[in-house]
Amino acid sequence: MKMDFVVDKQTKTVSITKEFAFELSLVWDAYTKPDLLDQWWAPKPFASRTKVMDFRVGGRRFYAMVSPDGQERWALQKYTSISPKTNFKFFNAFADEDENPELPGSDWDLTFSEQDGTTKVSISIYNDSLERLEKMVEMGFKEGTMAQLDNLEDLLAKLSESRT
C-alpha cells in the first residue's frame, strides 16, 4: 500500500506514513519484537542484527546494520515513551560497538491506528541539525545504493545530465 515521505527542512523533520492491509496488533509486533524487526528493518542486502532489546520506557534496542561483507554499523535506540498499540517514542543515535552513542541523535515518534482492517503507521524523525540529517541520508545512501544499483545508475545519469 502507498507510502508518503516528506522532508521538512524548516522543522528538520522527516515524516513517513504507510498503510498496511493487516490488523494493528500484528503491525505493532513487527515494530516492537526484535526477532520480527530483524527480518525487515535493514534494506536488503543489509541485515539487521539486534543484540539487546528491552522494550519498555527507559529500555533500549542496540543493534547493528550488517553489510554483505560483514561490516557492522551500530545504533542505539532509547525508549522514552510507550503507549501500547498506539504510540512509542525513542531517541536514536549511531554508536560504537560498546554502545557509546555518537551525538547528536534524532527523536523518533511512531503512531499506529487501525481503520477497517487497515493499519496506518506515521513515523516522524526530528534531527537537531541538518548535519545530522545529512549523516542519516549518507548512511541511508550507502545502504540504498548497495540495495539498488539501478538507482545509483539513474542518479549518476541525472547528475551528469545536470552538469552538462
Add this chain to the structure above:
Amino acid sequence: MRRDIFQAIADPTRRAIIALIALQAMTPNALAEHFNTSRQAVSKHLRILTECELVTQEQKGREIYYSLEIEKMKEIDEWLEQYRKIWETRLNQLDDLLATIKKKEKDK
C-alpha cells in the same frame, strides 16, 4: 578540506544568502547590507559556498558578483530521494513479512 552541499545549507545566514543570490547576482557589500553582520563575515560565508561549488563569481569592473549554481542545489533533493527509497524498500519488506506471518497463521 572537502566540503559538500549540506555544509552550505547548515547555517541560517548561508541559507539566506542562497535565497538572495538565487534571485540575482550580488556583491558582498550588497549582501552585508541585508544582514546585521560585517562584510568579513559575509565573505567567509561566500568562501564556504564557493568551496561547496554552490556559487560562482564574476568580476564586473571593481566589483565581484556572486550568483547561485541552481543545478547544484538539486543534489540535495537527489540525496533525499535516496533516503525515501530506503524507506520504501524497508516498508515493502515489512509488508512481505506481515503477509508471510498471516499465511503461516492460516496454514496452521
